[in-house]
């Protein structure tokens with residue numbers, strides 16, 4: 380064991396604003412894979428290298444190259460099952476496919492009995508390719524095109540979440556043309572300020588989504604839907620934002636949605652709303668990106684939401700509706716890591732005798748834009764061997780022509796880190812691959828599923844030919 384280095388023990392002291400946390404006490408701490416942050420199947424083996432669900436990371440890198448997304452299938456499925464148990468009915472849990480989707484993952488979601496939330500024609504296409512039961516699909520979006528709406532109606536999706544007055548008229552027309560009645564929900568903007576990054580908060584008044592509750596738009600939307608010939612109002616919907624840790628916002632949102640339901644029943648009578656049997660309270664449950672994060676357990680979220688809904692309904696004197704939710708990050712996020720190979724290393728002397736080490740990897744902001752976009756914080760570890768040197772405050776950067784191309788702003792890596800070492804960044808399963816770009820004409824990395832010592836390629840690596848395929 381290495382002795383504690385003398386001097387300041389906290390990165391924040393060394394470099395103001397650093398998010399790296401305290402200096403690891405020893406090599407074991409530098410090697411640690413915190414259980415809340417890393418996939419459930421991640422283990423550091425006796426030789427110091429990490430395996431994911433029984434496959435050595437070095438083997439994964441040899442076979443599939445780097446950068447590489449490694450998805451722990453059992454982890455993903457277990458989180459689906461835990462949500463289903465917490466909410467008491469798998470179909471009430473709509474996996475938000477925007478977090479990550481490919482055909483195989485849509486099949487896992489179907490097998491776990493969950494429903495699916497899609498928010499574009501593209502996501503719907505993948506779901507249909509997977510033969511996902513259409514009646515368990517919910518279709519979202521503030522500006523769905525007529526073509527997207529038509530495809531959704533023709534496919535027989537279980538519900539379409541209405542987001543604007545234009546859409547109510549458009550969808551009613553499309554359904555009438557087809558001689559069908561389309562089940563719909565109304566997206567309500569409940570006026571809750573979610574405690575998260577402003578770019579991913581969605582229930583305050585001044586933003587693009589939904590019908591405002593406070594201004595009466597939501598009640599007016601309900602009036603129009605009830606009057607519409609070819610629409611059935613089956614639910615009220617609210618989504619307050621993403622990566623949220625405390626349950627107060629969720630509770631307040633549930634309270635306000637049920638209060639709206641009570642108002643609608645008072646205005647229209649229970650008979651006019653007999654099909655309105657669901658309140659869908661969206662996604663947003665936060666996950667641990669680092670050991671410091673303390674997310675709300677899913678069963679506590681379920682209890683809180685059910686309690687609020689039951690209490691409000693008891694007060695108003697009607698049977699509680701079904702509570703549905705739309706988790707994305709909480710299901711897809713924790714089970715996936717991104718594996719990179721170290722290419723170059725550079726030390727920069729900063730003021731006060733402090734230095735920062737830049738470790739360049741073979742991907743970057745094209746496979747993980749979240750650090751640049753939301754100041755996201757990640758846990759990064761050396762995974763191809765164990766640490767045998769003192770910790771050095773490091774910044775993981777990509778290979779793009781941009782100084783803001785940062786993957787992990789601050790982390791501790793062993794001083795002997797070298798080109799060829801493999802690093803893994805944890806909890807990259809949600810909103811990384813799906814937000815990937817071809818900036819600087821980098822091909823998108825592959826996604827490989829691991830389970831019980833077996834691997835299965837879900838999405839292959841893009842090739843340079845793929846990059847040319849749109850050229851005319």
Ligand SMILES: Cc1ncc(COP(=O)(O)O)c(C=O)c1O
Pocket residue numbers: 475477478496519581618620621622661662663664705706707708709809
């Ligand atoms: C309508 C809707 N439902 C569900 C989600 C999924 O959110 P999360 O991944 O935070 O669970 C989102 C994204 O924030 C969303 O916009």
Ligand SMILES: N[C@@H](CCCC[NH3+])C(=O)O
Pocket residue numbers: 477579621622749753809810
């Ligand atoms: N893309 C965001 C979450 C937005 C969720 C979609 N409404 C993130 O990476 O955190």
